[in-house]
Amino acid sequence: MITLLVNGKRRTVDADPSMPLLWALRDLLGLRGTKYGCGVGLCGSCTIHMDGVPVRSCLTTVESASGKAITTIEGLSEDGDHPVQQAWIEANAPQCGYCHPGQIMSAVALLERTPKPTAEEIDVAMAGNLCRCGSYLRIREAIYRAAGSEGGGS
Amino acid sequence: MSGITKVSRRSFLQTTGLAGSALILGVRSGRAAFLPVPGAASPAGVFEPNVFVGIGEDGVVRLTVHRQEMGQGARTACCMLLAEELEVDLDDVKVIQALADPKYGSQSTGGSTTVRLNWLPLRRAGAAAREMLVEAAALRWGVPAADCSAESGAVLYGSERLTYGELAAAAAELPVPDDPALKDMAEFKLIGTPQRLLDTEDMVRGEAVYGYDVDLPDLLIASVERSPVPKGSVLGYDADAARAVHGVVDVIALEPISTGLTNAGVAVLATNTWAAMQGRTALDIEWEPGPLATETSDSHRGRLEEIASRPGKAARIEGDYDAAAGAADRVIEATYHAPYAVHAMMEPPAATARVDGDRCEVWSATQAPQWTAGEVAGALGIPGENVAVHVTLLGGAFGRKSKPDYAVEAALLARKAGRPVKVLFTREDEIRHSFYHPESYQLLRATLDTEGNPTGWLHRSVFPAIGWTFPDGGAAPSDQELGLGLTTMPYRFPNIRIETGTVPSSVRIGWMRSVCNMFHATAVQSFMDELAHETGRDPVEFHMEMLGAPRILDVDGGDSQFPYDTGRLKAVGEAVAEMAGWGREMPDRRGLGFAMHYSFYSYAAMVADVSVNTEGELTVHQVDIAIDCGPVVNPDAIEAQMQGAVAMGMSLARYGEITLREGAVVQGNFDDYPVARMSEMPKINLRIIQTGTVPTGIGEPGVPPTMPALMNAIFAATGKRIRDLPLEGQDLG
DSSP, rough: OEEETTEEEEEEEEETTSSBBBHHIIIIIITSOOOSSSSEEEEESTEEETTEEEEETTBHHHHHHSEEEEEEGSSSSSSSSOOHHHHHHHHOOOOTTTHHHHHHHHHHHHHHHHOOOOHHHHHHHTOOOTTTTOOOOHHHHHHHHHTTTOOOOO | OOOOOOGGGSSOOOSOOOOOOOEEEEEEEEEGGGGOOTTTTTTOOOOSSSSSEETTTTEEEEEEOOSSOSOHHHHHHHHHHHHHHHOOOOGGEEEEEEOOOOGGGGOOTTOOOHHHHHHHHHHHHHHHHHHHHHHHHHHHHSSSSGEEEEEEEEETTTTTTHHHHHHHHHHSSOOOOOEEEEEEEEOOOSSSOOOOOOOHHHHHHHOOOGGOOOOOOEEEEEEEEEETTTTTTTEEHHHHHTSSSTTTTEEEEEEEEESSSOOOOEEEEEEEHHOOOOOHHHHHOOEEEOOGGGHHHHHHHHHHHHHHSSOOOOEEESSHHHHHHOOSEEEEEEEEOOOBOOOOSSEEEEEEEEEETTTTEEOOSSSSHHHHHHHHHHTTTTTTEEEEEEEEOOSTTTTTTGGGGGHHHHHHHHHHSOOEEEEHHHHHHHHSSOOBOEEEEEEEEEEEOOOOOOOEEEEEEEEGGGGGGGGTOSSSHHHHHTTTTTTOOOSOOOOOEEEEEEOSSSSSSSTTTTEEEEEEHHHOOOOOEHHHHHHTOHHHHHHHHHOOOEEEEEOSSSOSSSSEEEHHHHHHHHHHHHTTTTOOOOOEEEEEEEEEEETTTTEEEEHHHEOOOOOOOOEEEEEEEEEEEOOOOOOOHHHHHHHHHHHHHHHHHHHHBEEEEEEEOOOSSTTSSSSOGGOOOOOEEEEOOOOOOSOOOOOTTTHHHHHHHHHHHHHHHSSSOBBBBTTTTSSOO
16 A cells, blocks of 8 residues: 555555556546546656656656655646636637646646746746647647736747 | 545446436536536426427526537537527536437537538527527517517516526427527627637646546456557467456457457456556567558558559549640649658547446547447447447547547447446557558649640549448548549649549558648649749749639539638638738748648638758748638637647648558657647737638648648748658758
């Protein structure tokens, strides 16, 4: 049994220590907001925060996550009212929406480090988050909105 | 490993029966209402004048959406059409995602058809309900119905007001009008206004339910190792090693089904995804690769080139091309090649099935619920009406999720396992076991007279057809495939010969966003650019001159309700040239490229502004787009679709290539099948031109012009003509 601290709550999972955190969150804890996209850290759909740092949960084992503070999209806010989530809604950012929990987690981490990012800083921070629908311009716009900045992608 | 902890509000509840249940995917307001609860939250409304509208005495207005949401805005658009005529506010409705059922008409969500084909039916459904509610109110008040009006879910007469809930029972007693009066377009309050997609809030909270996210009591997750080569078979595998993995419950071999949709494989079923994947790795399958194992990318390309080298089957003939060629002062020729490509939607295919005797219930991220029901019934040998198909949100699809292979696998496994089974494709599965966008090779020739005027057009297009995939489909391209940008060539060449060839493929062929339009637009629009430069003409002027006076082009075998009007194509071409400042001076190594294309009854034109530095690195600075897709339903969705089309077209032009070695697909993930990143996105300017009375496609028409616009811009910047895709690996410097 491995104990995880997820969204402020202590959770115990019966998992192989090498199980990626992604599958423990989704299958064992029912937190399916974190998405699978590639399984090898190439797409960013599974991005979560571990001790405040954005990590790919598909490459993070449950064992290595034990004892760390894990935040998933479900734990970002009580009612979807995190400023970044609100900015996302105002910008109508999602198309299919599947990659967006990961996009949001990366954006939140960026804005915590860099409250007023430049276009280049956004591109660098978001480079690991793929969106096949091509909603990138609105994601960038949402990040600007959340930062209270003028400008935007489109 | 049974300790699955559920967050109750997001959990599926057990359904009690197959009939009459519906999956509520989401509603616009009130998160508590977001419950993917089959059956439970869908009481019959007292007033259900048709299959799309239901109103209860509690006043709750339920709109049923029979098309699928994959990011293109179909759910939102369907609700807008219903709500506009019903006179309800979009914030006040509950949205129900329909199960597969022929009572809705076609539910197949592809070919950019949702708004075009439902523009009148859904508005009529809303209007019929409104007329009955107004009539019920008029009867109650004893006043003429014509003096009453409907607004925001209530009927008004002077200061009197009755809500739809108060009128529902009375309205249900009235006859349903056959031909309800529709609003004039000038009266629209909702249609034509920008609307956020209905599911946005759920998506940003991580609560939206996709195929991957379905959960049921006692569910097993299946990971399937499929034959790397189509039509291969299993010789042996180590089931014990797989079963030894903690969490693995069962190992089941899958035989291909007779309709050609599935290949042989071995499934590992486990209580969690990781265990299923680990067990699958332990299978150590020995394959008989079968007759297609000698196939390579070179053998495929060789066949295409060989077939394109000789005359093919005529697809459109006007005048006498051969005579024009005989009399020509000059013949210009070019060939264009584009590789196999795959969808790479962010959510790989996923479906869940539960089998109970001769009944089956499916939850699938599918574009084609009715086909899914039919294939599942066929594979299980049970009546079609015994299969209930619920549709989840689709995490992207682009045509791949029109094929119900993964739902068939889930159903077969669920029956054998005696438990509900969710089949999850990994990324590698998605890339290696797809129905691919076909490789294409095209030869184009134009004849010129002594004045340099074009006299003849020859276009020979060779690509494996979708029909090849199916036992009864035939190997020759269908008229429908040829109408996707080949026979619809709009330019006024006096002599035209358009041909196609029949070529087999060793991989399965499918639909991918805009389908054959991609490579046909690439060839036609690149070649037009080449001709302009060869004859010393400005490309945009040359296009406009060759279009000539507006006319109806009656060659595509399409729906005669939606004639191809070359005047509308010309209008978007002229608009985008003006937007982009076409003809302006460009810095060194920077250029503008123009392309336009008609597809899915919409007209799209683009100008790409690119630069290529001396190292050969391409930067796409800006793309201007003009589109005419008829009257606008949701301008916000049109903008999103055009941005997405540029991203996808750019990804395919730069990187998209599937290759074959020993019959198997080489690529497997985003490292060897890259897609565009945020940093690659250009600035995009869009102008929407509204013509006509019926909306046409938006999901696909933005893709085809993107590739040739980029390729023509690269030529303008560098003098290098791209005739082979993808760009990656080519020296642009």
